[in-house]
Amino acid sequence: MTGADGAGRDRTARRPAPSGPAEPRASGQGASGQGSSGQGAAELRVDLSSAVPVYEQIRSQVAALVAVGALAPGDRLPASRDLARDLAIAVGTVQRAYRELEAGGVVVSRRRVGTVIAAPPRGAAREGSPAPAGGADLLGRTRELVRAARAAGLSDEAVLDMVRGALRTGGG
Amino acid sequence: MAVGFGLFVILGLVVVPVLVTLLVVVLVRRFGGDGEASWAAPRAAVRARRHELLIASASAVASLVCAGVVLGLPAPGAGGNPPVPTVPGFAQAVGPFAAAVVLCVVRAVGELTWPRPSGAVRTAPLVRRTVWSLGGARLRWLLVTALALVLALILFGLVAGEGGRQFDHPPVTWPDGSLSTSSRGPFPGWPYGVPLLGGLVVSLLVTVATLRLVTRRSPLAGVPARHDAAVRRTSAARLLGGVQLFVGGTLGATLWIAGAAIRPGSGILGGGAEVAWLSGAGAALMVLGAAIGVVSGIAGLLAALPRHPAGAPEPRSRLAEGVQA
Numbered sequence: 001m002t003g004a005d006g007a008g009r010d011r012t013a014r015r016p017a018p019s020g021p022a023e024p025r026a027s028g029q030g031a032s033g034q035g036s037s038g039q040g041a042a043e044l045r046v047d048l049s050s051a052v053p054v055y056e057q058i059r060s061q062v063a064a065l066v067a068v069g070a071l072a073p074g075d076r077l078p079a080s081r082d083l084a085r086d087l088a089i090a091v092g093t094v095q096r097a098y099r100e101l102e103a104g105g106v107v108v109s110r111r112r113v114g115t116v117i118a119a120p121p122r123g124a125a126r127e128g129s130p131a132p133a134g135g136a137d138l139l140g141r142t143r144e145l146v147r148a149a150r151a152a153g154l155s156d157e158a159v160l161d162m163v164r165g166a167l168r169t170g171g172g
Numbered sequence: 173m174a175v176g177f178g179l180f181v182i183l184g185l186v187v188v189p190v191l192v193t194l195l196v197v198v199l200v201r202r203f204g205g206d207g208e209a210s211w212a213a214p215r216a217a218v219r220a221r222r223h224e225l226l227i228a229s230a231s232a233v234a235s236l237v238c239a240g241v242v243l244g245l246p247a248p249g250a251g252g253n254p255p256v257p258t259v260p261g262f263a264q265a266v267g268p269f270a271a272a273v274v275l276c277v278v279r280a281v282g283e284l285t286w287p288r289p290s291g292a293v294r295t296a297p298l299v300r301r302t303v304w305s306l307g308g309a310r311l312r313w314l315l316v317t318a319l320a321l322v323l324a325l326i327l328f329g330l331v332a333g334e335g336g337r338q339f340d341h342p343p344v345t346w347p348d349g350s351l352s353t354s355s356r357g358p359f360p361g362w363p364y365g366v367p368l369l370g371g372l373v374v375s376l377l378v379t380v381a382t383l384r385l386v387t388r389r390s391p392l393a394g395v396p397a398r399h400d401a402a403v404r405r406t407s408a409a410r411l412l413g414g415v416q417l418f419v420g421g422t423l424g425a426t427l428w429i430a431g432a433a434i435r436p437g438s439g440i441l442g443g444g445a446e447v448a449w450l451s452g453a454g455a456a457l458m459v460l461g462a463a464i465g466v467v468s469g470i471a472g473l474l475a476a477l478p479r480h481p482a483g484a485p486e487p488r489s490r491l492a493e494g495v496q497a
Contacts (some may be wrong), residue, residue, distance in 0.1 A: 042298040043397055049292040065298070076300045086296035086390045088289040114300070 042070045046087060054089055058097035063106050066117060068139065073119040077107065080115075213481070217399035220392050221478060224403050227282030228410045228476070235275035235414065242267030259337070259363045268418040269371030275414045276375075276382040283385040283407070289393055296390075297397050303380060306387050306404065310412040310475065314379070314419060317468070318372055321423040325365040328430050332361025339433040341447055359433040360426050368426070372419065379415045383408060402481040413475020420468020424461040431457025 042065045046057045065071045078086070080094040087094075098115050101107040108118045149159045213221075245263040304311065333340035338357035345351055360368070386407045391400045435454030436447040 043295055044298055045293065045295045047293050062298070071298065077298060078296075078300050082301065082388065083296060083298075085388060086289070087294045088390065089294075 044083075044087070046089070048089075055093045055097040055100065058083075058094065059100045059104075062097070062101055063104065066106055068142075071117050073117050075117045076113065077115040077117070213399055214394070214396060216392065216394035217396065217403070217481075220395050220399070220403050221406070223286070224407055224410075225478075227279060227285070227407070230282060231275045231278035231411075232414060232476075234278040235271040235418075238274040239267055239271040242270055261358060262364070262367065265360075265364050265422075266367050266371045268422045269368075269375045272375040272415045272418040273378050275418075276378040276411065279407075279411050280382045280385055283382070283389060286389055287393065289390050291393060294393070295397070297401075301387050301404075303383050303387050306408045307383055307412060308408075310409060310416065310471075311383070313471070314376075314412055314416050317416065317420050317423055317464075318376055321372060321419065321426065322369065324423065324426055324430070325360060325368055328360045328426070329362040329365040332359050336361030336363045336365075339430070341436050341450060344447060354437050356433040356435070356437060358429060360430055368422065372422075375415065375419065379411065382411055386411065396481075398481040402479045405479040409475045409479060413472045416468055416475070417472030420471070421465050424463075424465025424468065427457045427461030427464065429461075431455065431459075431461060 044058060044061055046054050048054065050057065062071065062077070077083070077098070080098055081091055084091040084094045098107065098109065102109055102115075105118055105121065107115050109115050146159060149162075154162075242263050307314075329336065331339070333355050337359055338355045338361075339359040340355040341353070343351055343353045358364075386404060389404065389407075391397065392403070395403070431454040433454070434450055434457065436450050
């Protein structure tokens with residue numbers, strides 16, 4: 001079920017979070033994210049009752065999907081109106097999320113094409129993408145961490161707390 | 173007499189269509205592999221497919237009732253007041269497009285009955301859905317069929333005889349020096365062609381508008397993404413299949429009628445090369461028209477079958493199980 005292609009993108013399915021508001025999902029094999037068949041389509045999940053603003057939930061989930069390769073450069077995101085309709089939220093909320101993603105270099109907006117996932121800049125890290133050096137290895141280790149944590153019965157929030165703690169303490 | 177007429181209206185236009193709809197729903201659920209066990213689908217997905225089946229059945233029955241009503245309208249010479257007295261069979265000619273419009277309108281109303289997203293947790297696929305992507309090959313074939321009908325109507329309008337409702341065969345000069353002329357109708361010249369073109373345009377616009385509603389429907393709460401996508405594809409296929417049935421049937425009938433009029437009558441059949449090729453051309457048009465009508469009918473019926481979720485095993489219908497047993 002798991003495997004990484006030469007580009008360092010693992011296109012396996014992620015198990016949905018057992019609880020918690022804002023967990024992106026990539027269902028099926030690979031995530032071209034395009035077409036209307038639903039196969040392999042990445043999925044957004046928002047919790048309107050969460051303390052995290054909805055636009056931030058959308059932004060962070062899209063960035064996470066790009067980081068794990070579920071969304072590839074050139075993949076087109078739904079129009080803000082369409083995504084807002086699907087989630088039954090205000091259009092402005094989706095537009096803000098897209099603006100933040102564009103400011104972070106994750107997406108670009110083009111006329112007549114819409115919002116597409118941006119290609120990572122050469123040699124530079126951007127929000128939502130692993131550093132070029134050892135990217136595949138880091139991604140693989142991250143997945144190992146997630147598997148081990150879930151096998152140990154930790155919730156996704158607990159895993160995120162661990163990672164935040166490691167970031168704060170410099171990983172030492 | 174008034175009581176009898178009222179009874180006919182109630183039975184023919186209300187009771188019978190409702191009963192037929194329910195019967196179709198029951199039969200397809202029982203024999204069409206649409207049951208819960210055959211899909212291994214979550215309960216919410218099963219409910220969604222049942223709702224889609226009800227919408228499809230209602231729209232199909234409504235369109236068939238419309239077609240029946242239109243076909244039952246009086247033709248000139250048969251008594252009564254035909255819609256267009258000077259164009260025999262006008263209502264019957266545009267009837268398929270009226271039925272297609274009814275199919276789309278009822279489907280559109282049904283699309284508005286899907287539940288809106290509610291609850292605190294909501295999901296949506298990050299997939300750009302368009303009318304073109306959802307329509308796929310069926311939409312392309314529908315447009316090809318429509319284009320063929322447009323070209324045929326323009327051609328027949330140009331070659332039609334005086335009045336546009338008949339085809340004038342070339343005059344035949346017999347060995348004794350006498351001259352014979354003949355014409356045959358009905359022929360789909362401009363008196364039919366213009367309304368048919370108008371009906372086709374209206375049908376296509378309404379079809380695209382309805383397909384847009386299907387495309388823009390919000391994902392169904394509690395239904396996994398691939399099942400939701402399968403329901404959406406099923407809706408689109410049934411809509412386009414139904415319209416293809418009517419448009420393709422109209423094209424087939426137009427070619428058949430034109431071919432029958434082009435074929436020379438027995439009176440001038442022996443008139444030499446001037447008319448000999450017309451016999452073959454007329455027969456070819458009739459055969460082509462019949463083939464297109466049959467294929468469109470089959471395509472329309474096949475579109476009624478539900479679409480699988482991506483990656484799902486083939487559903488086993490109870491009919492297939494009965495045959496194997």
